[in-house]
Amino acid sequence: MRKKIVAGNWKMNLNLEDGKNLVAGILAGNPALTESKQVVIAPPFIHLLQTGVQIENQQYISLGAQNCHFEASGAFTGEVSAAMLQSAGVQYVIIGHSERREYFNETDSQLAQKTDLALHNGLKVIFCCGEPLDIRDADTQNDYVAAQIKAGLFHLDATSLKDIVIAYEPIWAIGTGRTATAAQAQEMHAHIRQIVAAQYGNDVANDMSILYGGSCKPANAAELMACPDVDGGLIGGASLKAEEFLGIIDAMIKS
């Protein structure tokens, strides 16, 4: 069953007290979530245990992490493994965010390794893709995104795809206030679903949740989420305020 999901990626924001208050504010909103309309909260690593306790009785709100290392364990000072995340109660991990690809030089093969380790440890993966502005201006975004998805996911068997969510995040729309239009989002999401269908068949593709990320706010969420191939959002800035995050969740619930 294809789920709609709104995932909050806090990035490197909020201290423990602010994080606790934010989660309390989201819970106070008591969104009408269901099996098919769910929320993921992905705070920085240091928040995971605290946030996990706050949402432990929430059937449809899951705990996410923003990254894991591409090796299972070892001498990697400052890093966190997929197995550690699993042991902390994490259910989702974001892999391949453009900020990690760009600022930490993460390669396609490392992202494929991370995906394997996450799945091996029982985590679901939110796998990010998306083109920079020069690629969009050259109108080659479809090939660019297809290559990212093939490199990151196409070594997996069809059964594993049930634990993969794809997030399309055009880099030119992240944190810029410039959102992709609903038409641009729909076009790319349909393209992504077609890429998955060509490799794994229509059933797998139709079951896959494909999220949009990039300056999604309460004001534009309804229009984006009304698109037939947009199954929710990966939210950065607007996930840091309970009222805004709840507004986007509400748009997802009504879509």
Ligand SMILES: O=C[C@H](O)COP(=O)(O)O
């Ligand atoms: O992971 C979230 C995305 O990078 C979107 O961030 P944003 O909503 O601040 O544009």
